[in-house]
Amino acid sequence: DAKTTQPNSMESNEEEPVHLPCNHSTISGTDYIHWYRQLPSQGPEYVIHGLTSNVNNRMASLAIAEDRKSSTLILHRATLRDAAVYYCILSGSNYGGSQGNLIFGKGTKLSVKP
Amino acid sequence: GAVVSQHPSRVICKSGTSVKIECRSLDFQATTMFWYRQFPKQSLMLMATSNEGSKATYEQGVEKDKFLINHASLTLSTLTVTSAHPEDSSFYICSASVTSGITDTQYFGPGTRLTVL
Numbered sequence: 175d176a177k178t179t180q181p182n183s184m185e186s187n188e189e190e191p192v193h194l195p196c197n198h199s200t201i202s203g204t205d206y207i208h209w210y211r212q213l214p215s216q217g218p219e220y221v222i223h224g225l226t227s228n229v230n231n232r233m234a235s236l237a238i239a240e241d242r243k244s245s246t247l248i249l250h251r252a253t254l255r256d257a258a259v260y261y262c263i264l265s266g267s268n269y270g271g272s273q274g275n276l277i278f279g280k281g282t283k284l285s286v287k288p
Numbered sequence: 289g290a291v292v293s294q295h296p297s298r299v300i301c302k303s304g305t306s307v308k309i310e311c312r313s314l315d316f317q318a319t320t321m322f323w324y325r326q327f328p329k330q331s332l333m334l335m336a337t338s339n340e341g342s343k344a345t346y347e348q349g350v351e352k353d354k355f356l357i358n359h360a361s362l363t364l365s366t367l368t369v370t371s372a373h374p375e376d377s378s379f380y381i382c383s384a385s386v387t388s389g390i391t392d393t394q395y396f397g398p399g400t401r402l403t404v405l
Contacts, residue, residue, distance in 0.1 A: 206391040217292075217381045217396035218332065225391075261331075265391060275322070276383075276394055278332040 178262045183283040186252045194247040194282055196262030201242050206265050208276065209236065209247050211258040218261065218278075221247065257286045291315055292384050294397035301372055302405055308368045309400045311382030317362035318384035322394065323355075326379040338365045372404045 179197040186192040198207065209221040222229055222236045224245070229236040235248040249256055261281040291314040301307050311321055319340050324332040336357050337345045344357035356368040365384075369376055379401055383394040 208393070210394075210396075212332075215379075215399070215401075217294075217383070217399045220290075220393055220395060223391065223393065275334060275337065277334070278324075280331050 178264060178279055180260070180262055180279065180282045182280065183285065185285045185287060186249075186256075188254060188286055188288050189251050192249040192252045192256070192284065192286075194249075194260050194262075194284065195244065196246070197244045198262070198264055199243045201264055207236065207238060207242075207245050208263045208265050209234070210261045210263065210276075210278075211256075212261070212281070213255075213258045219258075221260070223265075252284075252286045254286050254288060257284055259283050290384075290386055290393075290395040292382065292395050292397040294380075294382055294400050296400060297398060298401045298403075300403045300405065303373050304371055306368055306370045307372055307402060308366055309380055309382075309402075311365045311367070311384070311397055313363045313384040313395075316384070316386060318365075318386070319362065320385040320392075321359060321365040322383045322385070323357060323365075323367050324381045324383070326381060326399075332381060335367075369402065372402070374404045377402055377404045 206223050206225050208223040210218040212218040222234050224236045237246045259281040263276050293312045295310045321338040323335045325335050326332045334347050335350045338357045338359040340359045340362050346352045359365040379399050381399040383396040385392045385394050
């Protein structure tokens, strides 16, 4: 499975943008980039995913490097409720059957200061 | 949409007893569900992949006779921890897979905290 590298922790101030980086230099052509987050004592929550183009949804934006070897999750205005562990995960496409296994790394623990 | 529930949310049991955890997809059908385990201050570890109507696929090191998985319908998978011991105390989380385009997105349940005395 392709591996990702994320900083162990990051800090942000409330209402400021947050850029969470992820390196995935061994990504294959069919790997999607998924982001999940986990609040304390809860199951992970889907945030966003993408393949090549940048993606936006109501929660965040995903900026993918042209060579796809890195990506950045962007929270446009951090709130206290965004404090969580953010996981960047590569997952293969499901050609001919699901390859949807997610391998969780240690993620980035985001702290948000009021 | 894409809500997954787990029951119970918390269970305390005596050593040697068996515990059943249910995972339901509430507003969609899921051919594939996954079971994870998370120890304190660690990341999620995939235990097994549960496919409706067939046997589960277990990850290396996970005892299939100890962690029984049944995926009886497209909305329900159960994990039974048999003869539980204190080392089985953990946070168990399930997820259900939804196909969007040519990739799958997993939606997770809220987790079940198991404490074995």
